[in-house]
Amino acid sequence: MQVEHDAKWIKRVSALSKLYFRPTFLGAEHLDASKPAMYVGNHTIYGVLDAPMIIDYLFNEHKVAVVSLADHSHFYLPVWRSIVKKFGAVDGVREYARTLMAQGYSILVFPGGGREVLKRKGEAYQLIWKERYGFLKLAQEFGYDIVPFAALGGDEVFDLGFDANHIVQNKYFQKLLKIPKLGKLLRHGDVIPSLPSHLIPKRIPFYFQFMPRQSLKQIENMEQLSAFRLQIQQAIYYSLDDLKELRNGRADKL
Structure with a gap:
């Protein structure tokens, strides 16, 4: 399966976002290009501001070849579909993901999908993962670790x-x-x-925090898988709180 990943184009587009949102990336020590993993995090509103910067950072800064599993709706419109594919995204079909993981790609997953992107009032930074476990079962099948990450800023740029x-x-x-x-x-x-x-969008600084890898090797049943997913969600929420404190601390010094 071919991935239409245009690294130079991604870097150019991301450069504009970096100038505007001044992103800070934390947790680089948890990134390892030699061992593919599944990067799992929160998706911010409309979903077009955070993902390009994450993909650019992982590939152009750390040589992590990551493929984003995107919502089916992105591939309905011809022009938009081409843009999404340039970022290395593929339709989030399980068989597509399985093929790419067999080829050794790292995978970027937003389990909240389209619903988490189309947030409503009062849902800023909420994880809306419903009963989705397929991404974890895929990671387990291919022996991929989970690298949780948190993205702060994107849910505040629009009222x-x-x-x-x-x-x-x-x-x-x-x-x-x-x-x-x-x-x-x-x-x-x-x-x-x-x-x-x-x-x-408001010019609000973005923060991204990558957390330590977590293995699914010890998972033996659905109950344990559910507890593991909850653990990942809690780690993201805690990280968002930490990033808010960091941002507030920096603002106080200005």
């Missing part, structure tokens, strides 16, 4: 002017979702976006 909950929670819309085909098409309301009150 929401329209909250998707106004539509999703409407009783008439709920009746429409009960129509099987329509409910499936709209993913039970998950694809309804909230809209920002402004188009230009």
Whole structure:
């Protein structure tokens, strides 16, 4: 399977984001290009600001060849599909991921997927992973460690002017979702976006924290896998809190 990864293009695009958001990357000691891993973290709103910087940093700074598993919706539009592929992203189909892992690629996963990207008011930095365990089962199958990471900044660059909950929670819309085909098409309301009150993102510094590798070798059953996933989520939440403290400390010194 071919990955359309344009490292030079990624670096140019990411350079603009770096100038604007001034990202800080922490935890470089946990990155190892010689041993593929699955990088798992939180996705910030709209999902187009954090991922390019992460992919650029991993590959151009640490030679980690990472492939991002993207939501199916990215591949419906021809022009946008080409842009997404340039970042080394592939449709998040399990068989595609399995093929790439067999080739030795590291994998970038946002378990919250499209729903975590299309956040609503009050959901900043919430992990909306539902009952997804497939990414962990794949990591276990190929002996990949999990490298958790936290991304801070992206959920604060837009103020929401329209909250998707106004539509999703409407009783008439709920009746429409009960129509099987329509409910499936709209993913039970998950694809309804909230809209920002402004188009230009706020210039807020971004922070990324990579955490120590965690092995799944000791996982023997679903109960243990569930506990492992919870452990990963808690690590991300704790890291987000630490990054907020770091950011506040830096702001106090200005």
